[in-house]
Amino acid sequence: MKATYYTILPAEIRLDKRLSAFEKILFSDILALANKKGYCYATNQYFAKIYQMSISSISHAISKLVDLDFIKRIYEYKDKTKMIERRKLYVQINNNIPIKNFPYPLVENTKQDVG
Template sequence: MISMINNEQQPQYFLQIPMFLNGLGLTTTDKQVYAAAYTMLNVNKICFMSNARIAEVVEVKPNTVAHSISKLVDMNLLKRKLVYKEGTKEVDKRYLYLPDTPLDENTLPHVSEYNTPLYKNTKPHVSEYKDNRLLNKSINRLNNNMSSSNEHDHSDAKEIIAYLNDKADKHFRNTQSNYKTIEARLKDYSIDDLKSVIDNKCSSWLNTDMDKYLRIETLFRASKIDGYLNEKIDTRNTGGEVHGIDF
């Protein structure tokens, strides 16, 4: 189901995540970004959602979406068409489409066309389905399943805990409190980002007097993670004095 907000289409209620994405080394965020585009592609054959709009759907930052899209394009899972402002190198529009779907540049939509009856009439709205019991039942079942699944499926958090235990020789357990801390950060950062934080801090803290701070609540504290992620790795690991650490 596709809705239109602020002249820009986006998936609503459902994201279609193809099974062939499994085993390709994609993060959960990569798959969700692909799913947002793929869901729209199934309706329009082309996706013109911006990074900001996809970020709203997937609940991550726009720069995270940009990173995922570049990764998906590099893997030939998506194709990208950039349209520049006339006479400049400034990007005006960005279209996504499937590799096996030829792009007819003569039929590319323009922003001014989004409000035409053609586009309006092809966008279903919730109000149109208020009496559709089958659809409402499906949506309710989907919401219930998602709530149940989210309650029990902590595979991403478990992956981070296992990675930390392996890198830092720790024994953190798969507990709800650890899941909560990690999953809160996964709303804004990718799994690879969290692993990089672990790598960075293990490089400088492992086997030093700071070793005790190689723990989940320290590494993934909201106020600290961005700094840890952007640190240059200290390969010397000398155990020298560390400044500016506020635990």
């Protein structure tokens, strides 16, 4: 799997001693993936595959980020059922204000001529 984006790790997350190194990396990935639509819809299976970790480890890390109010988790259900159709992860830092369209472009690097 080839990544086509880069991530940013805000100081508020980087310096938080309650978070493990992996939880900080996962947060930065969620932030990058949320940039386009304002939320991240990647599944735990997706993260487990790219980080070569168990789904339960990913779930635990995301739950910790939710518990610390760094991300907000919203479930969308299939019509008239309790079956989850999609999970949305919204990034909340700096007084828990949701972030959309992060102020820095999180886009694929492009090659440039350096004359």
